Amino acid sequence: MNIRIFSLALSVLIMSPIAEPIAPIEPTLIIEDNGALDSITVEEYVARVVAHEVPYTYDEEALKAQAVAARTYLYYCLENNSHPHESRADVCTDITHCCGYITEAELTERYGKAYAKDALKASRAAALSTEGEVLTYNGAPLLAVWHASSGGYTENSGDVWLSQLPYLKAVPTPENPPVYSASFTLDEVAKILRTNGYIYNKSTALRITRTKSGRCHELTIGNIRLTGSKARSIFSLRSTDFTARISNGRLYFYTRGYGHGVGMSQNGAEVMAKGGKDYREILTHYYSGSKIQAIEKAGEFG
Numbered sequence: 001m002n003i004r005i006f007s008l009a010l011s012v013l014i015m016s017p018i019a020e021p022i023a024p025i026e027p028t029l030i031i032e033d034n035g036a037l038d039s040i041t042v043e044e045y046v047a048r049v050v051a052h053e054v055p056y057t058y059d060e061e062a063l064k065a066q067a068v069a070a071r072t073y074l075y076y077c078l079e080n081n082s083h084p085h086e087s088r089a090d091v092c093t094d095i096t097h098c099c100g101y102i103t104e105a106e107l108t109e110r111y112g113k114a115y116a117k118d119a120l121k122a123s124r125a126a127a128l129s130t131e132g133e134v135l136t137y138n139g140a141p142l143l144a145v146w147h148a149s150s151g152g153y154t155e156n157s158g159d160v161w162l163s164q165l166p167y168l169k170a171v172p173t174p175e176n177p178p179v180y181s182a183s184f185t186l187d188e189v190a191k192i193l194r195t196n197g198y199i200y201n202k203s204t205a206l207r208i209t210r211t212k213s214g215r216c217h218e219l220t221i222g223n224i225r226l227t228g229s230k231a232r233s234i235f236s237l238r239s240t241d242f243t244a245r246i247s248n249g250r251l252y253f254y255t256r257g258y259g260h261g262v263g264m265s266q267n268g269a270e271v272m273a274k275g276g277k278d279y280r281e282i283l284t285h286y287y288s289g290s291k292i293q294a295i296e297k298a299g300e301f302g
């Protein structure tokens with residue numbers, strides 16, 4: 001499917017020197033939304049991902065950074081066929097498979113008509129003002145993952161997933177992340193662990209080892225040892241950046257930030273933008289060693 005997109009993108013490039021106005025051919029995608037297939041331009045798709053991902057009231061440069069990250073993620077998936085669909089769709093609207101995505105009708109239903117119009121206007125402006133731009137590493141679109149917020153540092157991809165990618169390194173992020181707490185009785189802890197295949201001896205011994213960025217690497221509760229990501233998943237914690245203690249028969253977690261911590265922090269991008277950084281500075285900060293290139297040059301990548 002990416003061949004079709006790239007060939008359309010290239011045809012725009014080939015036709016552009018012609019002086020007479022020609023209706024531009026915009027790269028389009030086949031999108032699967034609740035089982036139905038439809039066609040959508042890449043930039044409208046990007047705008048709807050931006051509208052889903054960040055409040056439209058965010059600084060224009062933060063919205064543009066999100067637009068480039070969303071477009072890059074799309075092209076990475078298409079080029080690597082990393083999210084194949086059984087149908088002939090290029091992308092879908094299922095957040096557990098592709099990116100989060102929202103339509104004007106859904107925005108209206110959730111937040112009202114005025115919000116929906118303003119949100120899409122700002123998101124479309126962010127998409128169109130960065131049209132065709134993607135982040136590359138060694139000449140190819142990179143895996144542009146993002147998350148809501150981090151405290152102090154983002155995280156190395158290798159400390160969350162299996163592989164350490166050179167452009168997904170822990171970097172400082174200039175934000176004061178939200179702090180959340182959660183607590184469970186030891187009976188609840190035992191039940192949660194049992195559901196996940198662990199038999200907990202209810203010992204109150206607790207130990208946390210940390211990654212270089214300060215997040216939980218491993219959490220040991222009594223006889224059970226969990227990776228930080230596993231602990232986050234089974235206790236439904238907002239991030240692996242947490243402290244924990246057991247007192248009066250309860251296990252307490254205090255988490256900072258929200259999300260896996262890898263790649264761009266959306267909250268950090270907003271803080272950087274408010275501090276005067278533009279979307280290029282934001283993106284090259286969070287994706288180490290990356291470049292911003294036009295997708296029209298996709299044929300030359302690599």
Ligand SMILES: [Zn+2]
Nearest residue numbers: 091092097098
């Ligand atoms: Zn999908």
